[in-house]
Amino acid sequence: MDxxxxxxxxxxxxxxxxxxxxIIRTMSRPLFAIAFGILQNREEAEDVVQDAFVKAWKSxxxxxxxxxxxxxxxxxxxxxxxxxxxxxxxxxxDEQLQExxxxxxxxxxxxxxxxxxxxxxxxxxxxxxxxxxALRYLQNMDYATIEQTLGLSNGALRGILGRALASxxxxxxxxxxxxx
Amino acid sequence: xxxxxxxxxxxxxxxxxxxxxxxxxxxxxxxxVECAECRALHKEEQLMNKALGEIFTDEKxxxxxxxxxxxxxxxxxxxRASVAVFLVNLMRSRATQLAxxxxxxxxxxxxxxxxTGEEMSIPFFRESRLASxxxxxxxxxxxxxxxxxxxxxxxxxxxxxxxxxxxRKSDTERDHNQAxxxxxxxxxxGSAASVQAYRAKEGSPATTDDKRGTPLTSGQPAALLARASxxxxxxxxxxxxxxxxxxxxxSASAQPGPANRKLIRNARVDLEVRNFEEAVQQIGGFxxxxxxxxxxxxxxxxxxxxxxxxxxxxxxxxxxxDFLEKLRGVGDLKNQTIGTDDVTKxxxxxxxxxxxxxxxxxxxxxxxxxxxxxxxxxxxxxxxLGRVREQIEQMQGELKFMDxxxxxxxxxxxxxxxxxxxxxxxxxxxRAQLALYAQDVEKSYNQIKALASPKIQIxxxxxxxxxxxxxxxxxxxxIAPEESDAVIAKVKALGRxxxxxxxxxxxxxxxxxxxxDAKTERDKVQLNVTIAREEQEAPLQQTTLRVRAxxxxxxxxxxxxxxxxxxxRVRAxxxxxxxxxxEFANVSLRVPxxxxxxxxxSLSALGKLENVSVHREERPDAQxxxxxxxxxxxxxxxxQGKIVPDNTGVIAxxxxxxxxxxxxxxxxxxxxxxxxxxxxPWLLPIALIIWGARLISRARASKRAR
Numbered sequence: 001m002d003x004x005x006x007x008x009x010x011x012x013x014x015x016x017x018x019x020x021x022x023i024i025r026t027m028s029r030p031l032f033a034i035a036f037g038i039l040q041n042r043e044e045a046e047d048v049v050q051d052a053f054v055k056a057w058k059s060x061x062x063x064x065x066x067x068x069x070x071x072x073x074x075x076x077x078x079x080x081x082x083x084x085x086x087x088x089x090x091x092x093x094d095e096q097l098q099e100x101x102x103x104x105x106x107x108x109x110x111x112x113x114x115x116x117x118x119x120x121x122x123x124x125x126x127x128x129x130x131x132x133x134a135l136r137y138l139q140n141m142d143y144a145t146i147e148q149t150l151g152l153s154n155g156a157l158r159g160i161l162g163r164a165l166a167s168x169x170x171x172x173x174x175x176x177x178x179x180x
Numbered sequence: 181x182x183x184x185x186x187x188x189x190x191x192x193x194x195x196x197x198x199x200x201x202x203x204x205x206x207x208x209x210x211x212x213v214e215c216a217e218c219r220a221l222h223k224e225e226q227l228m229n230k231a232l233g234e235i236f237t238d239e240k241x242x243x244x245x246x247x248x249x250x251x252x253x254x255x256x257x258x259x260r261a262s263v264a265v266f267l268v269n270l271m272r273s274r275a276t277q278l279a280x281x282x283x284x285x286x287x288x289x290x291x292x293x294x295x296t297g298e299e300m301s302i303p304f305f306r307e308s309r310l311a312s313x314x315x316x317x318x319x320x321x322x323x324x325x326x327x328x329x330x331x332x333x334x335x336x337x338x339x340x341x342x343x344x345x346x347x348r349k350s351d352t353e354r355d356h357n358q359a360x361x362x363x364x365x366x367x368x369x370g371s372a373a374s375v376q377a378y379r380a381k382e383g384s385p386a387t388t389d390d391k392r393g394t395p396l397t398s399g400q401p402a403a404l405l406a407r408a409s410x411x412x413x414x415x416x417x418x419x420x421x422x423x424x425x426x427x428x429x430x431s432a433s434a435q436p437g438p439a440n441r442k443l444i445r446n447a448r449v450d451l452e453v454r455n456f457e458e459a460v461q462q463i464g465g466f467x468x469x470x471x472x473x474x475x476x477x478x479x480x481x482x483x484x485x486x487x488x489x490x491x492x493x494x495x496x497x498x499x500x501x502d503f504l505e506k507l508r509g510v511g512d513l514k515n516q517t518i519g520t521d522d523v524t525k526x527x528x529x530x531x532x533x534x535x536x537x538x539x540x541x542x543x544x545x546x547x548x549x550x551x552x553x554x555x556x557x558x559x560x561x562x563x564x565l566g567r568v569r570e571q572i573e574q575m576q577g578e579l580k581f582m583d584x585x586x587x588x589x590x591x592x593x594x595x596x597x598x599x600x601x602x603x604x605x606x607x608x609x610x611r612a613q614l615a616l617y618a619q620d621v622e623k624s625y626n627q628i629k630a631l632a633s634p635k636i637q638i639x640x641x642x643x644x645x646x647x648x649x650x651x652x653x654x655x656x657x658x659i660a661p662e663e664s665d666a667v668i669a670k671v672k673a674l675g676r677x678x679x680x681x682x683x684x685x686x687x688x689x690x691x692x693x694x695x696x697d698a699k700t701e702r703d704k705v706q707l708n709v710t711i712a713r714e715e716q717e718a719p720l721q722q723t724t725l726r727v728r729a730x731x732x733x734x735x736x737x738x739x740x741x742x743x744x745x746x747x748x749r750v751r752a753x754x755x756x757x758x759x760x761x762x763e764f765a766n767v768s769l770r771v772p773x774x775x776x777x778x779x780x781x782s783l784s785a786l787g788k789l790e791n792v793s794v795h796r797e798e799r800p801d802a803q804x805x806x807x808x809x810x811x812x813x814x815x816x817x818x819x820q821g822k823i824v825p826d827n828t829g830v831i832a833x834x835x836x837x838x839x840x841x842x843x844x845x846x847x848x849x850x851x852x853x854x855x856x857x858x859x860x861p862w863l864l865p866i867a868l869i870i871w872g873a874r875l876i877s878r879a880r881a882s883k884r885a886r
Contacts, residue, residue, distance in 0.1 A: 162190030
């Protein structure tokens with residue numbers, strides 16, 4: 001993180017709206033990725049991003065160190081997404097996806113079938129893993145940036161993504177075998 | 181050390197994500213060549229990477245995403261005009277600062293006013309206070325309008341309030357019942373109304389005729405009132421209502437009751453007449469016309485020669501109303517009450533008891549006729565007979581009394597001659613105040629005391645001498661009227677008159693007001709004299725002047741001589757020399773006015789006269805002889821100094837300016853201190869409240885975030 005960024009964060013914490021709007025410009029896509037990873041729903045993810053920024057603005061004074069601002073905002077977004085997810089849990093994600101798949105069963109191409117399977121495999125991952133995967137594939141972020149965005153320690157992401165992909169691989173073994 | 185095979189998941193993921201270091205990549209390739217299992221996994225990993233990439237490409241946010249987020253943020257968290265920011269911005273504005281200063285000053289001013297309790301109202305408050313009553317009265321005025329339109333315009337303003345309700349009703353319904361209601365409340369207003377009633381009766385014979393002729397049926401007053409509630413003129417309306425008010429008693433008496441009814445009628449009339457005797461004669465004439473007579477007559481002569489008395493007249497009941505009507509011609513009617521007493525039941529009771537008693541008497545007489553032998557029985561019967569006869573006589577008397585009472589109506593007429601309150605005489609009380617200046621107070625005091633004689637009484641005399649040797653005296657005396665002028669002149673001659681006041685008071689005896697033929701007597705004259713020493717007399721004219729001379733002390737001596745030559749006295753003198761070498765001699769003289777001019781002329785010989793100022797006290801009320809009145813002259817003889825005094829010049833001015841500046845600075849510091857003393861106690865709690873609020877909101881926010 002360079003000093004310009006840190007200044008921007010500090011200004012935002014001290015109530016500079018322009019600085020904070022700059023943060024919104026730079027961080028809304030990563031946050032969307034995090035929320036989308038958890039929720040698998042664009043509209044809800046957008047809402048989460050909006051709410052997270054508003055909430056972050058309102059309680060910005062709680063951040064003591066400017067460097068931690070992005071991590072903190074993403075934590076807020078994650079918590080918010082979890083809340084929505086929990087509220088939604090009455091209908092599990094798997095079933096939703098299966099229903100969705102069943103609905104469009106008639107004219108389904110092999111690609112669509114594969115995507116559905118990948119999605120359902122993704123849905124089985126823990127939320128943090130899903131966020132990490134989404135950041136990687138949606139935003140094409142490198143590991144260090146993802147770690148910083150999610151507020152993870154250095155090198156932790158490697159294990160997380162490794163386990164995530166391995167877990168999905170195991171679930172998708174038959175489909176992958178068919179693809180080879 | 182863990183091998184690549186052990187960490188294959190991580191490494192493969194990093195490999196597809198291009199996150200391996202060169203060494204790691206090489207090591208992986210080496211391992212993949214060796215390990216078929218990992219090769220298969222690597223293949224799968226690559227496929228999955230591709231699939232994931234595919235599913236996420238569709239989900240990427242569109243171009244306008246950031247903008248949308250920004251707008252959402254601006255909408256949901258608008259730049260709050262926080263109180264603190266607002267205040268800070270406000271403080272920056274010059275107008276606010278001025279206003280705050282003005283408010284502070286006003287507050288201080290008001291506070292000061294409150295502390296000192298001084299009365300001073302700010303104009304616009306007074307205006308608003310004046311402006312408010314008319315607004316408040318609008319409703320009331322509207323209500324009064326309603327009353328007027330309802331035909332009840334004869335109500336005076338003050339009573340309007342009480343009839344607002346009635347007036348409103350009559351406006352809407354125009355029903356005579358409502359008008360009656362109003363009239364009933366009107367009748368509660370008392371004597372003023374009843375006096376009006378008589379005037380009304382005199383003014384409109386039609387209504388009285390109604391009353392005296394056929395008795396009023398219940399419909400008639402209602403009809404009159406209905407007329408009152410419509411648009412008839414106010415006076416006739418009031419006449420109608422008042423006629424109704426007193427109507428019932430005469431009309432009830434005129435009603436032909438059962439033949440055997442015993443009604444006792446009586447009336448009381450207060451009249452004011454011009455001449456008592458004439459009135460009594462007139463009344464006697466009227467009484468005999470009405471087949472009545474004067475029962476009693478009494479009179480009482482007042483101190484001022486006016487007569488007051490009472491005449492009781494008996495007239496036949498059927499002529500009573502005629503008689504009362506005629507009485508009005510005798511004088512001014514002040515008051516009248518008419519009453520009827522129904523004694524029918526009492527009469528019948530007495531009659532029955534009388535018959536019983538007479539029967540008893542008969543029986544007792546029969547017992548006596550039987551001639552019993554027992555003497556005791558006879559005595560008892562005799563005794564009983566006596567008692568019964570006494571009862572019979574008593575009852576017969578009662579019946580007879582009632583008969584006469586009922587036969588004649590009693591009219592009690594109280595007569596009073598006009599101008600009953602005219603005073604019998606006047607007393608002239610004179611009080612004189614005299615202030616004297618005398619050369620020798622004590623001598624004058626004794627001289628006045630020596631005047632005492634039977635016609636000159638000294639009621640009070642005091643002589644005061646204070647520590648400084650000043651003497652004053654006060655004497656009060658009562659002088660017989662014929663001596664007063666001579667005595668006052670004598671006392672005046674004892675000294676110089678400063679003030680003389682004569683106050684005359686005319687006191688009425690035995691009444692009030694004016695009287696043409698009442699006698700006026702002079703009472704004893706009270707004279708209060710105060711004597712003070714001549715020295716204390718205020719000068720008629722005061723002159724101050726300055727004389728510049730080279731040798732001051734010499735000139736001062738000359739001045740004394742001059743004064744003595746002109747019959748004057750030196751009252752005070754002083755001599756001073758200041759560090760600059762200037763000499764001053766202050767001399768104050770007193771000379772009689774007649775010598776003033778010549779003294780002033782001779783003064784000009786002393787040197788150049790400067791700064792002459794003359795102050796003359798004109799006393800228009802005092803009769804002083806001006807020639808001997810004292811004139812004071814204060815003379816300052818001084819010599820020219822040589823040194824420029826140190827209260828002029830550049831340095832002195834500079835010093836003064838600095839001192840004034842410092843004083844102004846101190847004053848403003850004082851003001852700031854006062855302002856702080858007012859504000860600080862408020863700032864502390866406000867700060868505490870803000871701090872507490874922030875603590876609470878912080879705690880709540882942290883809970884929510886958790």
